[in-house]
Amino acid sequence: MxxxxxxxxxxxxxxxxxxxxxxxxxxxxxxxxxxxNRKDERKVFDTIHRSDGTSLIDIGMALGTAFSVIGASIGFKLSWGPIYWGLIGAFIGFMLGFVIRLYTELVLKKKKRVLKGKQSxxxxxxxxxxxxxxxxxxxxxxxxxxxxxxxx
The missing domain is CATH 3.30.70.260 (ACT domain)
Incomplete structure (x- = not known):
């Protein structure tokens, strides 16, 4: 046995x-x-055939929603109106969230993997x-x- x-x-x-x-x-x-141990670096962006289970747009969607509401609210007082400012706010919020998530994946998690020194x-x-x-x-x-x- x-x-x-x-x-x-x-x-x-x-x-x-x-x-x-x-x-x-x-x-x-x-x-x-x-x-x-794994020798090559892990890929950040997913393909149609491979996914690591982490999403880069989750924070972007949340911030895009929040910024669009704020932009639409402030847009009532501005010259372009609430729709344009809501769209501008959504775009800025999404891009800010995407950059934050990209930074955490590329910089912070890479440092954590190096510091942790996980053995096989x-x-x-x-x-x-x-x-x-x-x-x-x-x-x-x-x-x-x-x-x-x-x-x-």
Whole structure:
């Protein structure tokens, strides 16, 4: 039987491997594979085939709505009227929100990714007897495995 689990690359992984060896699992039956980190930069703009789930226009829409209401309200006193000033306000608000969101994605989140230094995960494959599988699974969960799967 094989147990496959994923760990963050930290001391808990080493503790789990040493605990498995103490419980009778041979070194030859434990296989750890570190995953490679992403080398290329993530793209900011989505395509029709790929989306990262973040929207660049959400703040722009909210600010566009707010600025259009303000522009239309003030437009009653100005010469071009409320419709033109509402449209001008909507455009300015949308562009301001889009620039704010673009700045947060390109500058702030990039700094956070660099500072965080997220390491890749490690896949741990353990070959054991079916009688030992419950013990091995408990050891993996006790040492903060991200996920565990059994393959017979």
């Amino acid at each position: 094989q147990l496959i689990s994923t760990f963050e690359n930290n001391a808990f992984l080493e503790l789990a491997i040493s605990m498995l060896e103490k419980k009778g699992i041979k070194k030859e039956n434990i296989y750890a594979v570190p995953l490679d 995960e490690v896949v741990l494959i353990i070959e054991c007897e079916e009688a030992q599988s419950e013990l091995v699974e408990n050891i993996l969960w006790h040492h903060y495995a991200l996920g565990v799967a059994k393959v017979k």
